[in-house]
Amino acid sequence: MMKKRDALTYPLYPVVLVIALLALIPFFFLFVLALKNQEGGLSSIRLIPDFNWTNFPNAWKAGDLGKAMMNSIIMTGGGIAVLIVFSAMAGYTIARFPSVLNRIIFAILLACMMIPGIINTVPLYTLLIRLRGINTYWAMIFVMATNALPFSVFLYSSFIRSIPISLEESAIIDGCSWFGAFWRITMPLLGPVTSSVVILQGVGMWNNYAQAVFFLQDKAHRNIPLSISLFFQQYGANWPLMAAAATLGLLPAVLMFIFFQKFFISGITTGSIKG
Amino acid sequence: MQPAINKHRFLHPNTGSWHRYMAVPALVLFSLFFLYPLSRGVWTSFTAWDGFSTPKFIGLANYKEFFQDSRALRDIQNTVLFALGSAPLLNIAGLLLALLLNRTFKARTTVRSLLYLPAVISPMIMGSIWYLLLQPRRGLLAILLQQIGYGSTSNWMLSGSSAMIVIVLVNVWQYAGMTMIIYLAGLQAIPIEHYEAAELEGASRGNIFRFIVLPQLTPALKINVITNIIGSLSVFDAILALTDGGPGYDTESLSIYIMRMCYGNKTGYSTAVALILFLIILIPVLFSLQFFNAKEKA
Numbered sequence: 001m002m003k004k005r006d007a008l009t010y011p012l013y014p015v016v017l018v019i020a021l022l023a024l025i026p027f028f029f030l031f032v033l034a035l036k037n038q039e040g041g042l043s044s045i046r047l048i049p050d051f052n053w054t055n056f057p058n059a060w061k062a063g064d065l066g067k068a069m070m071n072s073i074i075m076t077g078g079g080i081a082v083l084i085v086f087s088a089m090a091g092y093t094i095a096r097f098p099s100v101l102n103r104i105i106f107a108i109l110l111a112c113m114m115i116p117g118i119i120n121t122v123p124l125y126t127l128l129i130r131l132r133g134i135n136t137y138w139a140m141i142f143v144m145a146t147n148a149l150p151f152s153v154f155l156y157s158s159f160i161r162s163i164p165i166s167l168e169e170s171a172i173i174d175g176c177s178w179f180g181a182f183w184r185i186t187m188p189l190l191g192p193v194t195s196s197v198v199i200l201q202g203v204g205m206w207n208n209y210a211q212a213v214f215f216l217q218d219k220a221h222r223n224i225p226l227s228i229s230l231f232f233q234q235y236g237a238n239w240p241l242m243a244a245a246a247t248l249g250l251l252p253a254v255l256m257f258i259f260f261q262k263f264f265i266s267g268i269t270t271g272s273i274k275g
Numbered sequence: 276m277q278p279a280i281n282k283h284r285f286l287h288p289n290t291g292s293w294h295r296y297m298a299v300p301a302l303v304l305f306s307l308f309f310l311y312p313l314s315r316g317v318w319t320s321f322t323a324w325d326g327f328s329t330p331k332f333i334g335l336a337n338y339k340e341f342f343q344d345s346r347a348l349r350d351i352q353n354t355v356l357f358a359l360g361s362a363p364l365l366n367i368a369g370l371l372l373a374l375l376l377n378r379t380f381k382a383r384t385t386v387r388s389l390l391y392l393p394a395v396i397s398p399m400i401m402g403s404i405w406y407l408l409l410q411p412r413r414g415l416l417a418i419l420l421q422q423i424g425y426g427s428t429s430n431w432m433l434s435g436s437s438a439m440i441v442i443v444l445v446n447v448w449q450y451a452g453m454t455m456i457i458y459l460a461g462l463q464a465i466p467i468e469h470y471e472a473a474e475l476e477g478a479s480r481g482n483i484f485r486f487i488v489l490p491q492l493t494p495a496l497k498i499n500v501i502t503n504i505i506g507s508l509s510v511f512d513a514i515l516a517l518t519d520g521g522p523g524y525d526t527e528s529l530s531i532y533i534m535r536m537c538y539g540n541k542t543g544y545s546t547a548v549a550l551i552l553f554l555i556i557l558i559p560v561l562f563s564l565q566f567f568n569a570k571e572k573a
Contacts, residue, residue: 026448086301086304093297114501142308226399242407
């Protein structure tokens with residue numbers, strides 16, 4: 001919004017500075033804490049780091065965070081892949097062929113969009129026990145993809161409706177099948193909506209705790225949030241180590257955000273306002 | 276709205292029709308991992324069941340037990356109080372931040388990103404961090420208070436009401452950037468001409484906000500209000516990390532109660548609680564949907 005600089009523009013900077021500091025100080029303090037010496041470091045209340053970097057490798061080892069990172073990568077990656085394939089296909093068909101079946105499917109998904117995962121976690125837990133899905137990657141992948149499905153189908157179908165159907169029709173007249181038209185013409189145009197699905201749901205899957213705490217119980221399958229929470233229960237008295245573990249735990253999400261900032265912001269907005 | 280497609284099937288009868296059924300895999304996935312467990316949950320909510328043996332039908336006994344359990348009623352109160360604190364504060368903070376950061380100034384995008392940053396971090400990890408920062412005497416806040424002369428050694432987590440305030444504030448701190456981004460998108464969708472016309476007419480800032488900005492922000496408001504209602508009423512990780520539901524059960528939310536009942540082998544009972552929570556979420560969501568849809572039509 002183009003506005004002339006008026007008197008109200010100038011006190012803006014101090015206000016913004018205070019807000020930025022409010023957002024940053026907790027991270028700064030966490031970092032200082034993670035760099036504290038083990039002995040005596042706790043009694044001192046100075047906000048000056050000791051630069052004791054050994055807390056990081058120690059926390060990494062003690063919490064088996066390498067394994068947890070791998071688990072989180074596998075489950076988030078798998079969940080996103082399943083989600084995109086299923087929801088892009090469904091979104092396409094729903095947008096292009098308003099048959100009774102497709103309308104019913106869309107109505108069901110829309111109605112369930114408002115139901116948070118926790119509502120059916122307990123019956124899902126008993127189902128997964130029977131399917132031998134507890135402590136497996138595949139169960140978490142399918143559960144997380146399913147929970148994200150309604151919103152993603154909604155995003156894909158409304159995005160595909162905005163693409164002119166004449167593109168596909170001309171491909172079909174040239175001898176393409178409908179699936180060929182979807183695959184070769186529509187699919188490559190889905191970049192923006194796919195990136196917003198990846199970002200919105202990828203963050204949710206990476207941070208998933210409510211399902212992980214039910215379905216991932218052995219050490220070998222824990223994801224990052226679960227590992228950090230167990231780390232805190234185990235090393236409750238060792239603040240520098242806890243701070244180091246928390247820093248390591250939040251680092252992947254923060255780095256992803258820093259590298260893909262633009263996509264994050266546009267992903268959130270296409271995902272909400274235009275959706 | 277939908278163009279007629281059918282003619283192509285006659286033009287190209289060999290292309291088959293399975294492209295019309297590409298939503299079926301999604302339906303199968305959704306049925307297996309969502310609809311089926313959900314319907315099982317409705318059935319088990321009427322049974323006494325430990326999760327392993329055969330469920331025994333007991334009618335409405337689980338629901339009766341819920342409303343006679345003071346801990347459960349306390350949890351409803353906690354959950355609703357959390358939502359009543361969290362959802363409005365998130366929207367007010369998000370809207371104020373959006374109005375502030377919609378103005379042109381240097382480093383605007385950096386500040387926006389910075390404010391959004393906490394929202395990408397797991398609430399479990401963020402809660403754990405705030406738990407450390409809020410420790411009495413040696414935590415960040417205690418140190419800062421000491422610097423300005425308040426030698427406070429109080430532990431905010433020791434009383435239920437102050438612990439709840441802390442949880443609300445931490446949640447607002449973490450997600451204000453998220454509501455801000457959505458309000459910003461709403462603000463940017465307002466054509467500049469509308470401001471210009473209003474300014475030409477000599478409208479005051481307050482009136483421009485009230486009559487130009489606010490009505491056009493309705494879609495953003497709707498999304499923020501509804502996602503915040505759902506999110507705050509199903510709050511889970513943040514409370515576990517900050518207080519573990521304590522002191523006592525003073526900050527325990529319904530979703531935490533569901534998990535604990537399930538682990539306590541009261542599987543049937545916990546599915547009944549889940550359905551009660553579902554209703555507690557559904558009612559305000561439907562009300563606000565109706566409110567905003569009426570607004571959008573007007």
